[in-house]
Amino acid sequence: MVVLAIHGGAGGDGPWGGPTDLDPARIECMQSILANVGKALEDGKITALEAVTEAVSLLEDEPLFNAGRGAVIGADGKITMDASIMNGKDCSAGACAGVSILRHPIRLANHLLKGNWPLMLFGEGADEAGRKAGLEVVSQEWLATPLRWAQWKKWRDSNLRPGATDEDDNVLNAALDHDIEIGPISEFSHENLLEEIDGPGTVGAVALDKEGNLAAATSTGGMTGKPLGRVGDTPLIGAGTWADSRVAVSNTGVGEAYIRTCAAKRVADLVELANVDLETACNMMLDEVEPFGGRGGIIAISSKGEVCMPFQVTLMYRGTYFKGDVFTAIGPN
Amino acid sequence: MVVLAIHGGAGGDGPWGGPTDLDPARIECMQSILANVGKALEDGKITALEAVTEAVSLLEDEPLFNAGRGAVIGADGKITMDASIMNGKDCSAGACAGVSILRHPIRLANHLLKGNWPLMLFGEGADEAGRKAGLEVVSQEWLATPLRWAQWKKWRDSNLRPGATDEDDNVLNAALDHDIEIGPISEFSHENLLEEIDGPGTVGAVALDKEGNLAAATSTGGMTGKPLGRVGDTPLIGAGTWADSRVAVSNTGVGEAYIRTCAAKRVADLVELANVDLETACNMMLDEVEPFGGRGGIIAISSKGEVCMPFQVTLMYRGTYFKGDVFTAIGPN
Numbered sequence: 001m002v003v004l005a006i007h008g009g010a011g012g013d014g015p016w017g018g019p020t021d022l023d024p025a026r027i028e029c030m031q032s033i034l035a036n037v038g039k040a041l042e043d044g045k046i047t048a049l050e051a052v053t054e055a056v057s058l059l060e061d062e063p064l065f066n067a068g069r070g071a072v073i074g075a076d077g078k079i080t081m082d083a084s085i086m087n088g089k090d091c092s093a094g095a096c097a098g099v100s101i102l103r104h105p106i107r108l109a110n111h112l113l114k115g116n117w118p119l120m121l122f123g124e125g126a127d128e129a130g131r132k133a134g135l136e137v138v139s140q141e142w143l144a145t146p147l148r149w150a151q152w153k154k155w156r157d158s159n160l161r162p163g164a165t166d167e168d169d170n171v172l173n174a175a176l177d178h179d180i181e182i183g184p185i186s187e188f189s190h191e192n193l194l195e196e197i198d199g200p201g202t203v204g205a206v207a208l209d210k211e212g213n214l215a216a217a218t219s220t221g222g223m224t225g226k227p228l229g230r231v232g233d234t235p236l237i238g239a240g241t242w243a244d245s246r247v248a249v250s251n252t253g254v255g256e257a258y259i260r261t262c263a264a265k266r267v268a269d270l271v272e273l274a275n276v277d278l279e280t281a282c283n284m285m286l287d288e289v290e291p292f293g294g295r296g297g298i299i300a301i302s303s304k305g306e307v308c309m310p311f312q313v314t315l316m317y318r319g320t321y322f323k324g325d326v327f328t329a330i331g332p333n
Numbered sequence: 334m335v336v337l338a339i340h341g342g343a344g345g346d347g348p349w350g351g352p353t354d355l356d357p358a359r360i361e362c363m364q365s366i367l368a369n370v371g372k373a374l375e376d377g378k379i380t381a382l383e384a385v386t387e388a389v390s391l392l393e394d395e396p397l398f399n400a401g402r403g404a405v406i407g408a409d410g411k412i413t414m415d416a417s418i419m420n421g422k423d424c425s426a427g428a429c430a431g432v433s434i435l436r437h438p439i440r441l442a443n444h445l446l447k448g449n450w451p452l453m454l455f456g457e458g459a460d461e462a463g464r465k466a467g468l469e470v471v472s473q474e475w476l477a478t479p480l481r482w483a484q485w486k487k488w489r490d491s492n493l494r495p496g497a498t499d500e501d502d503n504v505l506n507a508a509l510d511h512d513i514e515i516g517p518i519s520e521f522s523h524e525n526l527l528e529e530i531d532g533p534g535t536v537g538a539v540a541l542d543k544e545g546n547l548a549a550a551t552s553t554g555g556m557t558g559k560p561l562g563r564v565g566d567t568p569l570i571g572a573g574t575w576a577d578s579r580v581a582v583s584n585t586g587v588g589e590a591y592i593r594t595c596a597a598k599r600v601a602d603l604v605e606l607a608n609v610d611l612e613t614a615c616n617m618m619l620d621e622v623e624p625f626g627g628r629g630g631i632i633a634i635s636s637k638g639e640v641c642m643p644f645q646v647t648l649m650y651r652g653t654y655f656k657g658d659v660f661t662a663i664g665p666n
Contacts, residue, residue, distance in 0.1 A: 086593075117589055121560070122564055231430075236571075237572070260424045265602075273607040
């Protein structure tokens with residue numbers, strides 16, 4: 001038995017209003033990934049580690065998710081991306097934060113996992129390690145999309161607030177000098193754009209391969225308007241990502257709360273040490289992050305083939321490949 | 334009852350050869366911290382969070398430990414420092430990586446903890462947040478000591494290896510252009526210098542205050558010759574540092590192994606979920622990191638006042654304030 005589960009982020013308050021104009025493209029992307037990568041996993045052509053690397057790379061390529069191309073834009077008008085990956089077979093791991101020139105941050109994390117040391121790199125050192133490893137280098141202009149610039153402008157307008165220092169404003173104004181193309185935005189209705197603007201988008205994957213090995217991977221652009229150098233849970237092994245011989249986990253949500261609870265490792269420890277089932281462990285973790293403002297979701301699978309994808313927000317883009325069937329969903333079932 | 338425990342790093346292979354010429358200064362530093370901060374804790378003048386912040390700040394000020402002034406030097410000839418802190422009272426946390434201009438990286442971590450968001454910053458964003466917060470800014474020249482340059486030169490000489498690319502060599506040679514003063518090195522015997530060169534030095538503190546709250550803090554310069562942007566376990570909540578209502582932990586050792594086992598959170602989960610005592614949990618964690626090359630040590634305390642400081646290497650600089658008594662040690666007891 002093999003399993004592949006993926007997510008494209010969780011978010012939103014209140015009841016789900018149904019798909020936006022952009023959601024069909026997201027669903028199509030997820031279905032294609034699940035069918036193709038799931039099939040390769042089923043046929044024993046790829047390992048769990050390869051499956052999550054490939055699945056997350058493809059999610060990074062979809063501009064409507066907040067990772068790789070189409071990642072959200074930080075306070076200074078720049079895109080910086082974070083990713084991590086873990087191989088349950090040997091608990092090897094790789095992670096990177098603040099990547100700004102790579103098409104596939106998850107492939108740098110995978111490269112670091114394979115090299116064993118260092119496990120984690122940030123900023124310029126991460127970019128240069130990716131370049132040296134021969135990973136595809138892209139420009140900031142290629143990474144940024146009109147939708148993300150529109151979201152960034154909305155963030156900036158709501159942050160030119162009383163209390164902002166001149167220095168804050170200078171950063172914002174300097175970033176504004178970018179040549180911002182927002183043409184394609186007009187293709188969508190104002191209501192839908194507003195929905196998109198508050199949307200989620202971190203991506204992740206967990207897989208169980210024919211050998212019974214698990215792996216997990218997560219990738220993100222963080223949050224629109226994030227301060228320079230901010231690190232959320234996504235690149236942190238044990239917070240955003242975990243895989244061992246029992247479970248594989250990829251989280252999405254307000255990262256700080258997932259860090260404060262070490263959420264991904266927590267699920268694994270609840271299963272191993274408290275002897276609870278995977279679903280209970282996932283829900284216990286979500287209950288633990290909530291007091292810290294950690295509303296979000298999780299995808300988790302076990303070596304027994306259990307799959308859990310609970311979330312405590314309006315929606316979570318998610319899908320599974322399980323026994324030959326592809327399933328995808330956005331809102332509550 | 335209050336408890337304060339601190340460490341100045343763990344390392345070395347084989348039996349302990351006794352104190353080096355530099356060790357008396359390290360012991361004196363630790364004793365002074367334990368006596369002063371321990372007394373303030375005993376008198377109820379400071380919280381556990383304030384105690385670990387103050388203790389680690391003072392360890393950062395001691396150039397013989399690898400944190401703050403006297404941090405080790407990276408591959409490119411620059412010092413970059415990592416730190417994290419966690420308050421067990423509310424599981425708030427702060428962390429920074431790649432700090433290069435602050436005298437006390439732990440104070441930036443503390444500042445981020447208090448601000449709640451973002452929890453973690455790296456690189457330039459971390460430095461600037463520290464500057465904006467009014468923390469003391471220092472130069473790279475002030476941070477680097479002759480001992481660290483001597484260690485860096487030894488590292489460089491052993492790394493001008495077959496297989497190094499021209500680019501590697503260029504980085505090394507560029508760094509060599511620094512004005513390196515190694516005068517003070519001659520005060521020590523060659524043997525002692527070699528011992529120092531292989532020495533540890535990450536610092537950390539855990540505390541239990543009169544209110545029964547726990548806190549933990551860890552700070553480091555990483556490893557001599559580390560690649561640009563390398564992140565070890567020290568700035569990672571759950572790997573190098575953890576504090577909750579039951580236990581407080583600060584780790585030291587080969588960071589990657591502590592990340593792969595989420596070592597600090599693991600100790601907390603073993604105590605909470607597996608219902609083992611603190612000493613057993615610490616030793617189980619050390620057994621888990623060992624297959625990953627994670628030789629090092631841990632200081633841990635519980636809300637019941639238990640103190641454990643096991644290590645699996647030659648030595649760990651460590652000390653406690655407990656019931657009015659100051660205890661310090663280097664080698665095995």
